[in-house]
Amino acid sequence: MSYVYFRLPHSTHVFRNRLSTEPEEIASLAELNGRRGFVITPFTPSDDCPILLLPTDWEEVDLNFSGDNQNGEQTHLSSTDGVSAMLLDADYEKERQRYAVDFHNYHGQLTNDAFQKIVLARSARLIATEKLSPLTLFARACHRYPRMFVALFSTERSGTWLIATPETLISGTNGAMQTMALAGTMRLSGANLNFDVEGGSIGKDDIHWSTKNIKEQRYVETYITECVEQFSDDVNVEGPFTVRAGDLVHLRSDIRFHLKDTAHLGNLINTLHPTPAVCGMPKDATRDFIINNESGERNYYSGFSGLLDPNGDTRLFVTLRCMQIESESEATTYRLYAGGGLLKDSQCQSEWEETEAKMNTMRQLFKHI
Numbered sequence: 001m002s003y004v005y006f007r008l009p010h011s012t013h014v015f016r017n018r019l020s021t022e023p024e025e026i027a028s029l030a031e032l033n034g035r036r037g038f039v040i041t042p043f044t045p046s047d048d049c050p051i052l053l054l055p056t057d058w059e060e061v062d063l064n065f066s067g068d069n070q071n072g073e074q075t076h077l078s079s080t081d082g083v084s085a086m087l088l089d090a091d092y093e094k095e096r097q098r099y100a101v102d103f104h105n106y107h108g109q110l111t112n113d114a115f116q117k118i119v120l121a122r123s124a125r126l127i128a129t130e131k132l133s134p135l136t137l138f139a140r141a142c143h144r145y146p147r148m149f150v151a152l153f154s155t156e157r158s159g160t161w162l163i164a165t166p167e168t169l170i171s172g173t174n175g176a177m178q179t180m181a182l183a184g185t186m187r188l189s190g191a192n193l194n195f196d197v198e199g200g201s202i203g204k205d206d207i208h209w210s211t212k213n214i215k216e217q218r219y220v221e222t223y224i225t226e227c228v229e230q231f232s233d234d235v236n237v238e239g240p241f242t243v244r245a246g247d248l249v250h251l252r253s254d255i256r257f258h259l260k261d262t263a264h265l266g267n268l269i270n271t272l273h274p275t276p277a278v279c280g281m282p283k284d285a286t287r288d289f290i291i292n293n294e295s296g297e298r299n300y301y302s303g304f305s306g307l308l309d310p311n312g313d314t315r316l317f318v319t320l321r322c323m324q325i326e327s328e329s330e331a332t333t334y335r336l337y338a339g340g341g342l343l344k345d346s347q348c349q350s351e352w353e354e355t356e357a358k359m360n361t362m363r364q365l366f367k368h369i
């Protein structure tokens with residue numbers, strides 16, 4: 001059986017769809033033109049990792065409901081069930097070494113000016129000491145990350161994935177659309193953890209960004225604006241400003257526009273994806289380089305997922321801050337994914353630490369609130 005649960009950013013409504021059939025496989029992004037459904041797309045579509053389209057037959061569910069989970073066992077979809085699990089890094093040293101090799105390989109392409117920016121990603125396999133059902137982890141993510149898009153999906157072709165992402169790929173209704181250029185990362189610590197919380201004393205002006213982060217985000221903004229201008233005559237860019245995502249902050253610009261022709265939304269998506277927030281500049285060369293050189297498979301990480309409806313509401317989000325739940329019956333093995341944008345002046349150690357910090361978004365869910 002396939003299923004999807006999702007909760008939009010800043011919403012308290014949780015929707016689910018349980019299907020007795022497998023989702024439709026879509027051959028290319030352009031074939032999404034005129035299509036409607038919940039779409040699940042990998043970084044690069046392949047036979048092993050296809051674009052999937054599920055029907056939008058939604059049922060709203062209560063976050064604290066109890067009912068059957070996918071294994072037929074009783075589950076309370078509650079985030080406060082008190083169970084905490086310790087996570088053991090299964091391959092930490094191996095991963096660390098593989099990352100260093102990849103970093104030097106990628107960095108060489110920046111120092112020889114082949115690329116201006118490239119995103120290096122990796123994954124980590126974690127073993128949890130306690131069993132936590134995917135639905136419990138989903139409910140915790142909904143509670144912990146109210147500003148993010150939270151989704152849990154499971155299909156035979158994709159496996160089971162949990163996402164809590166801050167990045168919109170494209171969103172809007174009837175052609176009045178918006179997207180964002182999100183890049184640059186800093187960890188909040190100490191007093192800065194009060195940034196953008198109710199009654200908190202730390203404001204946007206207290207967060208200072210390095211030239212590297214500013215440059216990294218500007219590449220994304222320029223790229224997205226140029227893509228969107230091919231499909232719209234009125235593009236409006238605002239930002240960048242500092243936004244919070246869990247215990248991290250990013251730089252974000254908002255880009256609003258009206259689509260000339262909603263029938264070709266798939267073409268716009270095809271032009272946009274993958275943006276330099278997950279791929280690089282220039283796009284085609286960095287994408288090929290990633291496919292041929294990155295040590296791990298990205299699978300659905302750094303693809304996108306969400307609602308697609310050219311004549312209604314489209315809400316598509318980049319699949320970041322996510323994990324694949326590898327053995328659902330035991331629910332003890334999780335593969336977490338994260339990446340970061342590299343420029344010429346990037347350092348291996350701080351980039352590695354940034355991926356660890358991004359993975360904490362998922363790690364936090366194993367602690368009870």
Ligand SMILES: C=C(O[C@H]1C=CC=C(C(=O)O)[C@@H]1O)C(=O)O
Pocket residue numbers: 119167182183184185250276277278320321337338339340341358
């Ligand atoms: C690629 C990821 O984040 C992107 C989004 C925001 C900031 C990013 C960065 O600072 O590198 C990345 O572009 C990830 O979370 O795995």
